[in-house]
Amino acid sequence: MTEIVRAEGLSKRYGRTAVVEKVGFALEEERIYGLIGRNGAGKTTLMRMLTAQLQATEGKIRIFGEHPYENRRVLERICFIKESQQYPDSLKVRDALDIAGAVFPNWDAAFAEQLREEFELPANRIIKKLSRGMLSALGVVTGLASRAPLTLFDEPYLGLDAVARSLFYERLLEDYSLHPRTILLSTHLIDEVSRILEHILLIDKGRLILDTDADELRGSAYTVMGPASKVEAFLAGRKVMSREAIGGYLKATVHERMDAMARSKAGQFGVELSAVSLQELMVQMTGPAVAAKEEEAV
Numbered sequence: 001m002t003e004i005v006r007a008e009g010l011s012k013r014y015g016r017t018a019v020v021e022k023v024g025f026a027l028e029e030e031r032i033y034g035l036i037g038r039n040g041a042g043k044t045t046l047m048r049m050l051t052a053q054l055q056a057t058e059g060k061i062r063i064f065g066e067h068p069y070e071n072r073r074v075l076e077r078i079c080f081i082k083e084s085q086q087y088p089d090s091l092k093v094r095d096a097l098d099i100a101g102a103v104f105p106n107w108d109a110a111f112a113e114q115l116r117e118e119f120e121l122p123a124n125r126i127i128k129k130l131s132r133g134m135l136s137a138l139g140v141v142t143g144l145a146s147r148a149p150l151t152l153f154d155e156p157y158l159g160l161d162a163v164a165r166s167l168f169y170e171r172l173l174e175d176y177s178l179h180p181r182t183i184l185l186s187t188h189l190i191d192e193v194s195r196i197l198e199h200i201l202l203i204d205k206g207r208l209i210l211d212t213d214a215d216e217l218r219g220s221a222y223t224v225m226g227p228a229s230k231v232e233a234f235l236a237g238r239k240v241m242s243r244e245a246i247g248g249y250l251k252a253t254v255h256e257r258m259d260a261m262a263r264s265k266a267g268q269f270g271v272e273l274s275a276v277s278l279q280e281l282m283v284q285m286t287g288p289a290v291a292a293k294e295e296e297a298v
């Protein structure tokens with residue numbers, strides 16, 4: 001696999017406040033990555049550094065093997081769809097797509113037009129007069145039609161309704177299978193996008209706390225549910241991430257793989273096991289006092 005992005009010891013500090021702290025990871029060619037983290041975790045800051053829009057305080061970045069700052073060879077192969085893209089006052093939707101067509105070497109004008117119609121974006125409307133959702137849709141259309149070898153979407157769904165969001169995920173997957181490229185998508189709403197993510201980077205308070213295959217992560221924990229006494233008996237000796245009492249029932253998350261032994265034990269104890277969602281797992285990992293919650297049950 002070819003490496004597209006490498007970040008080493010990357011930090012961004014404003015005065016004494018570290019917003020991104022010693023982050024290191026690599027992105028490979030033709031994979032879809034999720035950059036996950038709570039509000040303010042540092043996702044946008046990290047993306048802005050990767051795309052040379054923000055100077056890192058320290059650390060090293062290589063994109064396509066080169067330094068991205070003021071490097072046209074690198075930058076023309078990157079499309080960064082920002083959360084708050086600014087457009088000139090009089091620019092219309094059609095103008096923005098025409099400009100994107102001139103900027104991105106792999107731009108597919110027919111695909112852009114198809115997407116514009118599907119997302120119901122009026123070609124002649126001035127961008128300043130678009131609704132929040134339409135503005136997000138314009139970003140999504142641009143990012144998809146750019147077919148940039150490295151495409152970054154910073155929370156692209158903001159303002160999109162459920163129908164438009166699901167259209168985005170569908171078109172992204174379809175087009176990615178026809179034209180594979182590296183996609184980095186930041187989000188704090190994981191469940192909806194989890195099916196399209198192949199790899200997860202989890203950032204919490206500026207630090208990268210997880211860099212793992214999405215399927216592996218999905219299988220790394222499970223929930224157990226049943227009458228409290230039976231669940232407690234099942235939990236003995238297991239790595240428990242959280243417990244939630246509901247009447248006489250208990251729901252717990254176990255940070256272990258759900259293997260045949262666990263299933264058989266669950267049968268004996270009369271408790272139910274189910275897969276934990278990525279969203280739930282992230283909440284457990286980045287919520288308050290994780291260390292206190294994660295305990296070896298005796």
Ligand SMILES: Nc1ncnc2c1ncn2[C@@H]1O[C@H](COP(=O)(O)OP(=O)(O)OP(=O)(O)O)[C@@H](O)[C@H]1O
Nearest residue numbers: 014019037038039040041042043044045046155188
């Ligand atoms: N120019 C700046 N000066 C000082 N602090 C900043 C600056 N830019 C960002 N920050 C802080 O850095 C932290 C990370 O911000 P960032 O926008 O990268 O987070 P995020 O993960 O993208 O959040 P969200 O999901 O809410 O968009 C926040 O606490 C933010 O207030």
